[in-house]
Amino acid sequence: MTTRQTVTIQTPDDRRRIATWARNVEAGTVVTFRKKSRSTEQSAKMWAMLGEVSDQVEWYGAKLDAEDWKDVFTASLRHARVVPGIDKGTFVPLGMHTSTLTIEEMSNLIELIYAFGADPDHPVVFKDPKETTEPGSPSPEPDADASLSASAEGVDMPPSTPSPIPDASDSDGGPASGEDPAGGEIAPSQPPAGSVTTETEILIRFASDILPKAANPEISTGAIRAIEKRWIEGEIAALSDDSKDVARLICAAMRNIANGKVKLKDEAVELAEVLGCEPAAIGG
Template structure:
């Protein structure tokens, strides 16, 4: 056996292979188990969104590039510790690399960027053809993009219904749960700050079962953003209700009960 080996556990044969390796390696060998890291599609989407934020948002009087924004969002996602830097007056956030993020963590990072952008009227476009950067140190200088297919709908909330060829039965079942939970956390209220807090708690409480498609995750993110915009007064409750019902592929009456 080589000094270094990797296997993705998908079947019982894979598990048996790991067990055989464990029986034959030398004492002192270090074994690490970890979840699958981010996908190339997620990475491409992340960089496309970071470039949109960089182009459209001024942060405390200055423009940040996509790499800087990656550090800002990753620090927020991981509640990063900040320590004094070597140079006087500087501070360094720890654990900023996104290359080690799992697929679920990457999805949460993308949702965080969506939510941040929604609060600041950022117009996102979905990347279709851009490649994943070789590492975390060099974001692409330009990003090929096209209009987002799941961007919040205008006016009457006429978002396209999910297509059976794109979403599986389990995707649709999960999206229906997401829509009910997030709409239930979007009440009529005068306390917007508390309502947003409850909505975020509800979002984090939603389970993400194995096997969800990226399209289903994106639609869930769009439902969350639309509910948040409703609480902020950007969209009416009626338009929001129709929009998220369409996004989840359910009837409006299922959410009103």
């Protein structure tokens, strides 16, 4: 048995397997039982709603990004305690991570965001992420908001996402767009020839390719944008709308990392919950 095993208890066989592990593992092994954490669909829906709140609401004279609104709503849901920070004049809310939310808590968080948007003091119009057409009717052409397109300045992200990473021309002589520090072109990672990949596997490869590069100061912002564009116009373009929402989340995380707003390790923990993988699989 490996050093870490995970099982969702659904059948008597699952319970027997856990009992067998308990009898055979070495002393000192730590066992944790918890409710199933948030689902991929819930995470995608939460981030889409946070983006819409960020786009439509000005909070006490300031515009907050999706990450900030996540902290605001999570603090309300968990009645977070706030303590003075290390630096004078700063305050820190405790227990803010959404990665540990159960499916029930995540549902409550989404309902809280809906309730906030229904308040006439700060109304928010939420788009339905599951819009469908009548059976047999042709699929509608994707509009500018629904598609995940790339432009010369990078991916066309919703206005609520963090600002794009600076243009390569703003850096002090870094490599040109699409080149690595040694002068060669950086290509997106590719699956083995003949393999069949799921949408989640594509998203994991996308995250594992783009996030570590965003954290590497030796890779120019132009090169990162070029890689992002090739992904968006390539494999990501063929994904479902739900998967494209997750891809937008990965792009936003990439920008936060590149701009120094968050650390790769922290973003990898959050995204790993969405993608159903280990943080190490995407660079954490």
